[in-house]
Amino acid sequence: MSKRSEPKPWWVYRGSRQQHDDIATRLPPAPPWRKSRGPALVRPLTLDNGPSPNFEASDEVIELVNTALYLRRPLLVTGKPGSGKSSLAEAVAWELKLGRPLRWPINTRSTLQEGLYRYDAIGRLQEASLQEKRKQADGSVAADPDIRQFLQLGPLGTALAPSKYPRVLLIDEIDKSDIDLPNDLLNVFEEGEFEIPELSRLFRTGTDDELQVRTIDGELAPTDKGWVRCHAFPLVIMTSNGEREFPPAFLRRCLQLELKDPGPEQLQEIIRLHLGDEAVARSGPYIDTFLARRGKDTLATDQLLNAIYLVSRVPGAQHDMESLLNVIFKSLGSLGTP
Known part of the structure; x- marks a missing residue:
């Protein structure tokens, strides 16, 4: 970790441990090849009254974070255990007032589906069974349970929910994943959108209801005919302890940062x-x-x-x-x- 100099004019994230609104006024539109199609839902920047995260960012760290913000690219952070990889996400989210970072801890069983959304099919069947029993008991009309009650976006899905400002998503220890997960993430990282087939089928039945889905932090996010489409690409920070190599196609879509041992x-x-x-x-x-x-x-x-x-x-x-x-x-x- 090298010594830090004075903030540079183009830095949005400055590593200053002081909160500010610069991301609302200084972050330019995405590059033409990174345009997204989701609505720009205006949610205010979040002032966190807690203490600043204890993370000392070097010039190299700050420049890579800003580059990832400008280019709307994921940041792959490698380093030894305890080098501060996870703390970086907290520090960026706190300074830029982007809310608490979303977290997706990875293990060998983690799948893309888990990160995007969860559908409680068993819960829906149980609710349908209860409604049928009530119908038989009192003669009431049994309606199909609303499928949206049994859907919830995961951390990656929530990060892609439409918003004017980017969310910060920490994908922790991605090198522990199954060998296929990095490749599975490629299209989502590239397009910034994904389909929820259960909602797409509902839309095709002709429903006129606004199709919304719950996020992992309890809000409602709109969908476009069953698709979740981001407006502001999230700042995705993936950590790795360097225990495996990643496919070239995956690395091409990421910016890479190695956290050196502090002197x-x-x-x-x-x-x-x-x-x-x-x-x-x-x-x-x-x-x-x-x-x-x-x-x-x-x-x-x-x-x-x-x-x-x-x-x-x-x-x-x-x-x-x-x-x-x-x-x-x-x-x-x-x-x-x-």
């Missing part, structure tokens, strides 16, 4: 952000030990934070730090090995 000055700033100036004053020997061990083993920055917390906040812990460091600074590469 001594950056570690001091991270400690200051989390634990304050007093902790920084006591951190020197532990930073030196951490850097020496990180040169040989795989260590994460939060392991250093754990050590500094103990020595600065827990009375008496500093007397046992030699033995505690052997526990706290255990190599992540050796975990689980005999």
